Amino acid sequence: MASCLSVLLLLCLAGAVSGQLSPTFYSRSCPRAMSIIRAGVRAAVAQEPRMGASLLRLHFHDCFVQGCDASVLLNDTASFTGEQGANPNVGSIRGFNVVDSIKAQLEAACKQTVSCADVLAVAARDSVVALGGPSWRVLLGRRDSTTASLALANSDLPAPFFDVVNLTASFAAKGLSQADMVALSGAHTIGQAQCQNFRDRLYNETNIDSAFAAALRASCPRPAGSGDGNLAPLDTTTPNAFDNAYFTNLLSNKGLLHSDQVLLNGGGGATGGQVRSYASRPSRFSRDFAAAMVRMGNISPLTGTQGQIRLVCSKVN
Numbered sequence: 001m002a003s004c005l006s007v008l009l010l011l012c013l014a015g016a017v018s019g020q021l022s023p024t025f026y027s028r029s030c031p032r033a034m035s036i037i038r039a040g041v042r043a044a045v046a047q048e049p050r051m052g053a054s055l056l057r058l059h060f061h062d063c064f065v066q067g068c069d070a071s072v073l074l075n076d077t078a079s080f081t082g083e084q085g086a087n088p089n090v091g092s093i094r095g096f097n098v099v100d101s102i103k104a105q106l107e108a109a110c111k112q113t114v115s116c117a118d119v120l121a122v123a124a125r126d127s128v129v130a131l132g133g134p135s136w137r138v139l140l141g142r143r144d145s146t147t148a149s150l151a152l153a154n155s156d157l158p159a160p161f162f163d164v165v166n167l168t169a170s171f172a173a174k175g176l177s178q179a180d181m182v183a184l185s186g187a188h189t190i191g192q193a194q195c196q197n198f199r200d201r202l203y204n205e206t207n208i209d210s211a212f213a214a215a216l217r218a219s220c221p222r223p224a225g226s227g228d229g230n231l232a233p234l235d236t237t238t239p240n241a242f243d244n245a246y247f248t249n250l251l252s253n254k255g256l257l258h259s260d261q262v263l264l265n266g267g268g269g270a271t272g273g274q275v276r277s278y279a280s281r282p283s284r285f286s287r288d289f290a291a292a293m294v295r296m297g298n299i300s301p302l303t304g305t306q307g308q309i310r311l312v313c314s315k316v317n
Contacts, residue, residue: 021139021142022141023137025140025141026113026118029110029113030106033110033122040101041055049240050190050191050192050240052128052242053187053191055123056190057095058072058093059123059124061093061157063174063296063299064170065148065149066149067299067300068142068298069300069301070115071145072120072148073096074147074316079147081148083149083150086157088154089153091229096313107311112309112311115143116313117143117144118141119313122140132243133242134286137294138294139298142301143301143303144309146307157170159259160198160257160258160259161258161259162259163258163266164266167181168181174299175298179292180292180295181271182271182278183274183288185259185260185263188235189234189238190235192234193256193257195228195232196224198256198258199222200258203217207253207261207265208261216232220232234246234256236256244279244282244286247285248279250279251279264276
């Protein structure tokens with residue numbers, strides 16, 4: 001009986017935590033919040049389509065380190081070294097100026113009301129929509145952290161050389177399933193990656209289309225250090241459209257990163273089957289991606305009186 005009561009209590013507590021986030025959180029306190037964010041994202045993506053991928057990546061890189069708390073936006077201080085200098089983030093995360101511009105407009109409309117963490121969550125959704133992808137109801141009410149962690153950013157973000165076992169473990173550590181991992185990997189249908197993250201694949205792996213590899217070697221030569229920061233699109237078919245081409249590319253051995261291609265042929269069947277399903281059924285990918293983004297946005301949010309609402313996203317109040 002005691003065991004049953006303990007389980008019931010845990011379920012109630014879990015429901016209470018998730019229940020603190022709501023899609024209508026700002027409907028009274030800042031009714032223009034969603035339109036301000038949407039307009040800012042649309043303008044930025046119209047000017048530079050790649051910015052959509054950058055804003056989506058910011059949300060992902062935020063949530064996987066300390067939870068969805070906008071810690072990734074914090075500059076280094078005397079008391080902590082932030083996340084922007086972590087190996088997975090250097091040369092990879094960008095779009096801070098867009099977030100700062102949106103936040104300034106929100107502050108002008110509703111003083112110290114909308115968190116930077118929520119700006120990242122909504123901007124990620126609006127970026128996907130701006131590039132032709134699915135929409136979803138973003139749960140709101142996150143608050144901002146007052147610290148950041150270089151060490152956690154280095155340890156918790158999945159690496160481009162991970163295999164399926166390590167990818168699955170990385171996502172499981174954040175409460176996400178292997179199916180969520182494959183769906184969220186579809187975000188690589190937009191955006192770019194640095195040569196240093198796919199050089200080994202070009203020269204050392206066999207499950208890669210030979211013409212695809214040859215074309216990329218021109219801007220990603222050996223040895224290491226040569227052109228490390230040179231960029232290539234993660235999806236060479238439709239790099240500025242949020243669609244299912246990422247998965248059809250995997251079927252042709254045209255995944256840019258090792259961690260991309262292993263989803264097809266390195267998962268003992270489960271992930272490969274999901275890749276094939278998404279390649280043939282774009283509507284299923286859209287549905288599953290949207291649902292997985294909601295779950296990712298629920299990773300350890302600060303709510304209630306935890307944290308703060310930053311006035312400027314790059315620094316603590």
